[in-house]
Amino acid sequence: MTEPLDWRAQNLKSWNTRTPLHLASAFYDLEGWKKGACSLKPIEIEEVGDVRGLRLLHLQCHFGQDSLSWARRGASVVGLDFSDAAISAATALAAEAGLTARFVCADVYSAAAAVGETFDVVFSSYGVLGWLPDLDAWARQVAACLRPGGRFHLVEFHPFLYVFDEALERIVYPWDSPRESPIHTEENRTYADPETEVKLADVSWNHGVGAMATALLRAGLVLDSLREHDWMPCKLYPGSIEVAPGRYRIEKLLGVPLVVSIAAHRPA
Numbered sequence: 001m002t003e004p005l006d007w008r009a010q011n012l013k014s015w016n017t018r019t020p021l022h023l024a025s026a027f028y029d030l031e032g033w034k035k036g037a038c039s040l041k042p043i044e045i046e047e048v049g050d051v052r053g054l055r056l057l058h059l060q061c062h063f064g065q066d067s068l069s070w071a072r073r074g075a076s077v078v079g080l081d082f083s084d085a086a087i088s089a090a091t092a093l094a095a096e097a098g099l100t101a102r103f104v105c106a107d108v109y110s111a112a113a114a115v116g117e118t119f120d121v122v123f124s125s126y127g128v129l130g131w132l133p134d135l136d137a138w139a140r141q142v143a144a145c146l147r148p149g150g151r152f153h154l155v156e157f158h159p160f161l162y163v164f165d166e167a168l169e170r171i172v173y174p175w176d177s178p179r180e181s182p183i184h185t186e187e188n189r190t191y192a193d194p195e196t197e198v199k200l201a202d203v204s205w206n207h208g209v210g211a212m213a214t215a216l217l218r219a220g221l222v223l224d225s226l227r228e229h230d231w232m233p234c235k236l237y238p239g240s241i242e243v244a245p246g247r248y249r250i251e252k253l254l255g256v257p258l259v260v261s262i263a264a265h266r267p268a
């Protein structure tokens with residue numbers, strides 16, 4: 001008999017392994033951030049807007065760089081992630097930068113109970129949904145973390161990107177994975193550090209834009225906007241072309257959406 005898949009333990013192991021490499025990576029440029037550079041990208045800055053005086057929850061916050069960028073912009077921030085390595089690093093980074101923020105180590109599926117308060121803004125971005133098998137349960141947590149009238153902002157890589165093989169040539173994965181058919185991948189490098197060899201085994205699911213929006217609607221949120229963008233704010237793929245400062249397209253995927261952003265709110 002095969003063992004049931006412990007996707008959470010497997011992914012936690014890989015995120016704890018990635019974290020120290022990411023902290024030291026040129027991709028995250030923590031030294032630049034410590035000198036004042038903002039890690040947030042134009043899409044979320046424009047969509048989330050002025051956060052001064054707002055209580056903001058950052059779900060799947062990794063080591064807190066974006067969370068603390070929101071804190072620098074005046075929000076009162078809580079960050080949540082299931083990686084103990086990431087949350088320790090986030091807490092240390094806040095102290096080093098002299099910023100006030102609370103970081104909570106918990107699974108996103110128990111976010112509401114773990115944070116114990118509601119927020120004006122819940123935010124989550126870039127590489128978050130693929131780790132989650134069940135978007136309905138995720139969206140219920142998002143809704144439960146919002147105060148009535150509070151806003152949710154998701155900025156995520158577009159599912160179009162995730163259907164391809166590594167060479168971006170053949171379609172090998174569904175754009176919307178059934179829960180019972182996760183995608184198993186083994187990698188020798190993390191995206192933020194192409195130099196260091198490291199063994200990573202991940203379990204993930206692709207989610208279509210329709211599934212994202214429908215989960216939020218089923219959780220009782222009202223959709224305010226759903227936008228698709230034909231550029232991404234980082235150089236993640238081979239063949240990336242910088243079409244404007246900080247805006248990248250991918251040579252083999254010109255003319256397709258690379259990022260999706262969704263804004264929704266909890267009815268007052």
Ligand SMILES: C[S@@+](CC[C@H](N)C(=O)[O-])C[C@H]1O[C@@H](n2cnc3c(N)ncnc32)[C@H](O)[C@@H]1O
Nearest residue numbers: 015060062081082083106107108125126127131
């Ligand atoms: C790609 S990162 C987040 C991206 C963020 N924009 C960044 O680059 O800093 C994905 C994060 O999701 C977290 N994560 C994955 N599965 C999770 C889960 N079930 N509950 C909470 N956090 C999870 C990982 O630990 C990781 O920090």
